[in-house]
Amino acid sequence: MSDLLQFLVSGVTVGAVYALVALGFTIIYNASDVVNFAQGEFVMLGGMISVAGVAAGLPLPLAALIAIALTAAIGVALNTFAIEPARGAPVVSLIIITIGASIFIRGVTQIVLDKGTHRLPSFSGDDPIHVLGATVLPQSLWVVAGAVAIFVALWLFFTRTLTGRAVLATSNNRLAAQLVGINTRFVMTLSFALSAAIGALAGVLITPILPTSFEIGISLALKGFAAAMLGGMGNPKGALAGGLLLGLMEALTAGYISSHYKDAVAFFVILAVLFAFPRGLYGSNPVERV
């Protein structure tokens, strides 16, 4: 029983990070129909830049803030210089552009920062909390609380503010949004900034638990993508459900079946889901226009 609880705790912690990465995918996908394979690099940048900031003697909150702002700027640059010029390109080209961007960001990070593996100090100590026989790191609570806060904030943003509704309108129908006077170009920029910032924040939150290095981005991107697919591409609720589900399944597999195949779960699940529900759990039924 305490084993199960322990697995659930670690599953939810990792799942919260996957959910945030999946949310980043979702926001960009909705605004531009692009699946951004560089999404994992945002998480990596958030962690790595904070680490560099702390190493330079900055207090952690300030370093984290700088990391998030810088990553958001990089997200905007990605949109301006790589995605926007290739508008309307076929899916294969877009996949290669964003993977190229991801390799490029990794390469620059490795030169500008370093190739080492780093950890951030925990936000509020390392003394574990004991709950019903399971131990919970305080940092896990930060991760989960951070994810919940972001999801709530975004929900409010999309439903209660004019700008948020403009983003939703653009993702529903770009042309119609333009016709009613929405600056869709700004919506794109905003989406990339938002998505990058969310990724970076996830990176800051998780780095005290999972050490970061310039290489971690790609596997996070793949799992975040799997989580987003699992929930149904383009649906924030799906991203949350998919992320948590994936995290839980990974933790349970690692606990009860084999830790070697922990990383395989994401892809196994994705194949199974795609065979059964080709548009994901929350995906809408598509109508293809001929």
Add this chain to the structure above:
Amino acid sequence: MRLSPKQSTLLVLAVLMIASPFFFPSNYYYRVGSLVFVNSIAVVGIVILTGYAGQISLGHAGFLGIGGYACALLPAHFGLPPALAVVAGAALSGAIAYVVGRPILKLKGYYLAVATLGFGVLVSMVLANEGWLTGGPDGIKVPDPGLRALLEQVGIELTNPQFWYAFCGLVLFIGAWLALNLRESPTGRALRALHGSEVAARTAGIDVAKAKLNAFVISAVYASVAGSLLALQNRLITPDVAGFMHSIELVTMAVLGGAGSVLGGIFGAALLTLLPQVLTVLQDYEHVVLGLVMMLVMIFLPAGLIPSARRLLRGRGE
């Protein structure tokens, strides 16, 4: 006399293959050359799948892994000669592609991309984790096929890299020839039709699901043969061959050179294989340059290098 595009492609290929060794200062260049050929074989498969039929696979390296490990495992466990293991591996890859392809190819766009990606990652994970069979992450030794010794008996003496250069070159030439023939065949025309519009292709009486499956199986066989050749000449195969990054490299090679044309695919394969060799001097910058090249070509020459260059030349000629 005017050459058809098929003949001119094969002529260019043959001339390059035969002429290049005259400029090779050392055996090392034969080795790089045969690597170019091996990657090209896999990329020609991608050209059929992506360029002709318009389907994406981000997991094709999985088939390279199957082909490669077939050459290591079948001789060791079933006593199969390594040369026959290449054929058995290709048959196995084709069979797996047939089984996996049926449900996967119903998907489109990003969904197809993630499903194939998942397949590739699962293959590489099994290869890395089932250490009792595959030797785990460090890889496994591959026996010598003995073809070079056979040539020596009839009086042709080649160094090891020279042999593999010639052999892989020959396989690539045959592969390219088959792919070019396929292009103009009813099967190839069906593939290119469904690339344009699946609905239109179906209306014209094409069994779209079957045509896509054909392309997937054929390209899997190409990838498998490439993996086998890689394993045989390295005398070693590791799970990295089947990894996600390798799948991406293959697709990038195809799209970079121009996925629509066999020559383009081979050119892209040559470019991306040579790039890291040139960049070893600035090893730290390898990723930066690779990423930059991928982005720039896709943004400015979305059709790929060779078709874009061809268009440019034709434009001048008029």
